[in-house]
Amino acid sequence: MTRPPAITKFLALGAVFAIFLAVAVPGRKASGREDKRPAAEKPDQDLQSSDPRESPDPQKSFWERFTDLFRTPAPQQPIAYTHKKHLAVGMECANCHQFAETGPQAGIPHADFCMVCHQAIATESPEIQKMTALWKQGKDIPWVRVYGFEKEAHVRFDHAPHIRAKVECQTCHGDMTQETVARVLVKHTMGSCIECHKQEEASIDCMTCHF
Ligand code: HEC
Ligand code: HEC
Ligand code: HEC
Ligand code: HEC
Ligand code: HEC
Numbered sequence: 764m765t766r767p768p769a770i771t772k773f774l775a776l777g778a779v780f781a782i783f784l785a786v787a788v789p790g791r792k793a794s795g796r797e798d799k800r801p802a803a804e805k806p807d808q809d810l811q812s813s814d815p816r817e818s819p820d821p822q823k824s825f826w827e828r829f830t831d832l833f834r835t836p837a838p839q840q841p842i843a844y845t846h847k848k849h850l851a852v853g854m855e856c857a858n859c860h861q862f863a864e865t866g867p868q869a870g871i872p873h874a875d876f877c878m879v880c881h882q883a884i885a886t887e888s889p890e891i892q893k894m895t896a897l898w899k900q901g902k903d904i905p906w907v908r909v910y911g912f913e914k915e916a917h918v919r920f921d922h923a924p925h926i927r928a929k930v931e932c933q934t935c936h937g938d939m940t941q942e943t944v945a946r947v948l949v950k951h952t953m954g955s956c957i958e959c960h961k962q963e964e965a966s967i968d969c970m971t972c973h974f
Contacts, residue, residue: 837946838907841897843890845943856932856939863922863932871906874898909945910936919974928963 849859859876860869878898885891897904912918925935932939937948953972960967 835947837942837944838909840907840944841905842894843943846939846945847941847943850940864926865923867919867921867923869922874903877904909947910951912951917973919972924965928965930959930963 857863859872861872863869874894874897877894881891881894886895894904912920935949935951936945939945939948942948956972957967959965960971965971
């Protein structure tokens with residue numbers, strides 16, 4: 764047996780160290796330094812703008828931050844929306860994505876809908892203030908799309924038949940209860956569509972999914 768050359772060991776150690784830095788250090792930054800200001804002057808943790816990539820959630824465990832390294836990052840959205848908080852207060856997918864049961868697209872609510880609550884809730888939050896400013900100008904929020912297919916693939920997807928057949932949101936979009944803005948948690952390919960269609964005895968005719 765030949766011993767691995769020193770350079771291999773060096774690289775392996777380097778990789779382990781890099782992963783350690785990426786996972787552990789942001790966590791320490793978030794919780795290590797103690798804030799000595801009186802409670803009233805401290806910024807409210809919950810009300811801080813949070814781009815999940817730049818300011819890791821201090822409540823996330825070491826393991827969650829580690830697995831995050833291997834997941835698709837969320838696109839930069841105009842408002843740091845959070846699925847986690849809304850689902851925690853008992854809202855359901857269908858409250859906001861109300862067309863999934865009846866149409867091809869699930870839909871994302873207009874700012875008018877959000878402002879029913881946010882004229883009163885979390886009005887101190889800079890993110891809510893950004894949204895309020897857009898809304899007062901009569902504008903909607905320009906959300907960046909997360910899921911979708913290249914135009915050239917000519918894919919036709921339709922939510923309604925899946926919801927009627929009791930396929931759950933989670934099967935195709937993962938566990939959104941722990942997410943802030945959406946990111947791709949489940950990758951959809953022709954292979955994954957067809958695999959389930961075979962299993963469920965749904966059509967695998969090319970024209971079912973293509974136009
Ligand atoms: C039924 C009421 C309700 C509706 C409708 C609603 N929200 Fe919220 N929202 C809440 C509650 C409750 C919180 C948690 C507030 C807290 O933690 O102090 C929240 C928190 C937030 C936050 C985090 C605020 C912060 O900085 O901590 C954002 C951003 C937000 N909502 C955006 C939206 C958007 C965008 C919509 C529309 C798609 C929306 N909300 C619709 C009730 C609502
Ligand atoms: C069989 C898999 C599947 C299921 C089940 C499913 N989705 Fe989707 N969803 C997709 C795919 C694929 C796209 C991208 C479609 C496209 O761009 O044409 C998508 C897109 C979306 C979008 C983005 C835009 C839009 O309006 O369609 C939202 C929001 C969404 N899904 C929410 C939901 C919710 C909520 C549920 C449960 C009620 C659900 N989805 C169930 C596969 C699924
Ligand atoms: C209070 C409203 C609200 C609720 C409740 C809600 N969402 Fe969303 N969802 C949004 C908003 C706003 C966006 C656009 C911002 C983003 O991409 O995160 C979004 C985006 C998404 C997207 C990505 C759409 C795209 O661009 O492809 C998916 C998938 C999604 N939600 C699934 C779900 C599922 C599944 C549930 C239930 C477990 C759920 N959402 C509950 C407001 C909501
Ligand atoms: C987890 C299982 C599952 C996945 C994943 C899935 N489907 Fe389906 N699909 C179904 C079921 C079940 C039906 C309903 C069949 C029926 O009504 O007979 C269906 C129906 C459809 C229909 C309507 C067919 C018709 O005859 O009207 C289309 C279009 C479709 N799927 C496209 C897709 C595409 C595109 C993807 C991948 C992005 C996909 N599906 C992923 C299970 C799935
Ligand atoms: C159950 C749904 C489904 C069926 C049935 C299906 N496809 Fe697809 N197909 C897709 C999806 C979704 C994509 C896009 C995948 C992606 O973006 O990674 C795709 C992509 C493709 C592409 C690649 C397009 C590109 O631009 O790269 C070709 C070619 C294709 N399909 C041909 C076919 C043919 C031929 C059949 C019939 C034998 C078929 N598909 C049946 C869902 C389906």
